[in-house]
Each structure stands twice: as C-alpha cells, then as structure tokens.
Amino acid sequence: MLVALTGTLLLFKVELLQWSYPQLRLNQLPTEQTAAQVFDRYTKGYAYMPRAANPWLEVVTPTGARHYYNANGERILERPYLSDFVGIMVEFHHHLLLNDLGKKLLGYIGIVGLILLITGIIRWWPRRWTQRIFTIRWVWPWQRGFAGTLFQLHKVAGSVLFIPVFIGMLTGTAIMYAAAVSAGLTALAPERNPQPLTAQQWQQVAAAHNWQQRFDRAHQLMPEHQVQLVSLSNLSLRMTFPGEWHPNGRSHVQFDAQTGAVTSVYDLRYDSLGYQLSQMIFPVHVAAVGGLPWLIVVLFGGLALIILPLSGIYFWCWRQYKKRCRL
Incomplete structure (x- = not known):
C-alpha cells in the first residue's frame, strides 16, 4: 500500500519539487554549452539534462546529493540525500529504504501481489453480468454496515480497474527483475x-x-x-x-x-526486438508515454492499489472479529 501511495505521488514529482522549492520554477532551459561548463566541475556522479517538464540541470553526486543549476550555470539548490519528503518517497518506492535488500523484498511483494490480484479476479468473476455487480452502497465508517461498503468497494475497484492495476504491478515487478526479464524477452525475439x-x-x-x-x-x-x-x-x-x-x-x-x-x-x-521491448517497461510504469490519457490510467491504477489492500485488510480483520464474538 505504501509503495503504491509513494508511486502515485511520484507521478507528480516535478510539481512537488517546484512546490517545495520555488527556485525550481524556471522559464528558460540550460543549454548544452551551460551543461558542459557545469559538468567540467565534476569528476564523479551522473547528471540529468534539462527537459520541458523539468527545466533545470540536475547533477547527482556519489553521496546521493542533488545539485540543481539554472540557465546561467548557477547552482540554485542542493538537496542532500534523504533530506526531504520527496527524496524519502523516491528511495522508499525504489528500495523500501533498505538498499539492495529492499529491492529483493519489492520483487517478492510484487509476485505475491500479482498472485492475489489474479486469484481475486477469478474468484470475483460473475456467472451473470448485472448492473448490481458494480454498485456500492455507501455507508460511513461510524454507521452500521461499513464493512459491507468496504467489501463492495474492494470488489468494484479490483474489477473495474483490474487492467491498470495489473499493468502497474506487472511492470513494477518486471523492473525489480530487469536483467531476467530483458534476457527472457531477448531470447523470444533475438534477431538484431x-x-x-x-x-x-x-x-x-x-x-x-x-x-x-x-x-x-x-x-x-x-x-x-x-x-x-x-x-x-x-x-x-x-x-x-x-x-x-x-x-x-x-x-x-x-x-x-x-x-x-x-x-x-x-x-x-x-538491437533485438526483445531487448527493445524490455526497455519499454519502465516508461509504461512511470507514465512517461501516452500523454495525459495514460497518466490518468496509471493514476487510477495507483489509487486502486491503495484502496485494495486497505479495504481487504479491514474486511478480513472485521470477519476475524465477528468470528471471535460468536465463540
């Protein structure tokens, strides 16, 4: 759930950074000439070139600190590693703040999540399709019957948003096993x-x-x-x-x-078609392609991934509580 929450928020990472640091609201992009002058000051690390979405030059040092430069080559901001909420969200979403161990855990979580998602849609699949299947009788948490509302919300969200949720989880898990996925797709279409x-x-x-x-x-x-x-x-x-x-x-x-x-x-x-396909997984996951329509799809998929575990865990706990009360 927290991975889904941070991932959904990171769809708006640029906006969050510009909201937190007004100096990043730039109108002019640094040129390659400016970038070259800045890069000559560094011998280690890596850097992102400016784009329309993020109009700054970003240098990442070996310590994880991020330096931002404007069109004049002036450093306008330094963000030390894990120094703000955005940095913590990025590291949590990528590694659970546990480095390589977190990446392994995310891979396992992704596999388990895919199994739960697929078995859930199989269990839900109706014999007869009616409008009632997609109806939610809303009851507030302080009212009687709220557990039923959560159960209906769980089923409707999981069924209506199954495709974006499945794609989000599948691509996210594939990123955790990037080398194996790339090798597998390359083996399927190896001609280069x-x-x-x-x-x-x-x-x-x-x-x-x-x-x-x-x-x-x-x-x-x-x-x-x-x-x-x-x-x-x-x-x-x-x-x-x-x-x-x-x-x-x-x-x-x-x-x-x-x-x-x-x-x-x-x-x-x-290169081979299989390898080229493997390099399309990341941009699909982060909504770097498809424009606004695909961003909306990914956003709803992320929201569903927050709702599904919340409603599922709550309803399961509610059932366990009811069983104990009957004993």
Whole structure:
C-alpha cells in the first residue's frame, strides 16, 4: 500500500519539487554549452539534462546529493540525500529504504501481489453480468454496515480497474527483475541488425577532452539523438532517438578518460526486438508515454492499489472479529 501511495505521488514529482522549492520554477532551459561548463566541475556522479517538464540541470553526486543549476550555470539548490519528503518517497518506492535488500523484498511483494490480484479476479468473476455487480452502497465508517461498503468497494475497484492495476504491478515487478526479464524477452525475439557505425569508423573521430567536445562528438556520431543522461564517472552519454519511450534513452556514446577517444557507440534501434521491448517497461510504469490519457490510467491504477489492500485488510480483520464474538 505504501509503495503504491509513494508511486502515485511520484507521478507528480516535478510539481512537488517546484512546490517545495520555488527556485525550481524556471522559464528558460540550460543549454548544452551551460551543461558542459557545469559538468567540467565534476569528476564523479551522473547528471540529468534539462527537459520541458523539468527545466533545470540536475547533477547527482556519489553521496546521493542533488545539485540543481539554472540557465546561467548557477547552482540554485542542493538537496542532500534523504533530506526531504520527496527524496524519502523516491528511495522508499525504489528500495523500501533498505538498499539492495529492499529491492529483493519489492520483487517478492510484487509476485505475491500479482498472485492475489489474479486469484481475486477469478474468484470475483460473475456467472451473470448485472448492473448490481458494480454498485456500492455507501455507508460511513461510524454507521452500521461499513464493512459491507468496504467489501463492495474492494470488489468494484479490483474489477473495474483490474487492467491498470495489473499493468502497474506487472511492470513494477518486471523492473525489480530487469536483467531476467530483458534476457527472457531477448531470447523470444533475438534477431538484431548490425550497428550502423563500425568500431573502425567511430575510432577515427577526434578525441574529446572536455564535456563540450564530448557533446559535439556524440552529435557527430548520432545526429538524430538527444542527450538525456550523462555519467560523469564513466564519461558516457545516454541518448534518445525520436519517438523513443524511455525518457533517459538507451543508446550511448562513451569516451576514454585518459585519451579522450571514443570507446563505444550503441544505437538501441538496431538491437533485438526483445531487448527493445524490455526497455519499454519502465516508461509504461512511470507514465512517461501516452500523454495525459495514460497518466490518468496509471493514476487510477495507483489509487486502486491503495484502496485494495486497505479495504481487504479491514474486511478480513472485521470477519476475524465477528468470528471471535460468536465463540
């Protein structure tokens, strides 16, 4: 339930940050030239490039602190690790505040949740479809019959919103087992095409010794792509191609720290269909695609995932209490 609650709230992470920190309400996006100047100050960590939704440059240090920069390259905010409610929500939703152990637990919780969801819809499935199936007789908590209201709410929410709840839980669980899911989908559709640039071609590109040069070389090698996520430690740039679902991109260009030479160029579009499908799971889960309609679907799915365990646990406890009273 808390995972669903934090996940639902994080659909509005940008709005929550801008509400908490008014200095993030920026009108002008930092340019790549500004980003390059900022990145030259760092040797470790990673950074998110500005976008229309979040118009700032965000650098994440190895300690987990987040530094925000405006269009002039000025640091306007520093958020230490777990220093505010948004940071705590993110870490709880991803790892239950337990690092790798939390990720394992989330995987187990996801599997159990999927089993409960599927068995629940099977048990609910009616022999005859009538309007009464989707009716809730509302009674307030302080009135008699509230347990019946919760039971009806549980059934209606689980049936009407089954598809968004199922997709949310399935994609969330798949993210916890990303490597296995990716390997499985790749095995189902393994055919891939050769990368458009050979090692001999990209090794002939001039060396890059600062971030402006790295940006230039990346655009030279992959002119259709846009830089989204930068590794300041590994000197790599993750890029999106037009129409890609993943907000951070999966294509990349990487450089050698000593020589500045290009060491790797990868275009996701030429990889296997199975692997490409595996990279669509995350954007579906976080509503990074589909616009407002899919955001609304994911939002209702998240709300249902809050209602279902609450109503289910309450009704179960109520039944146990009634059984004891009869003894």
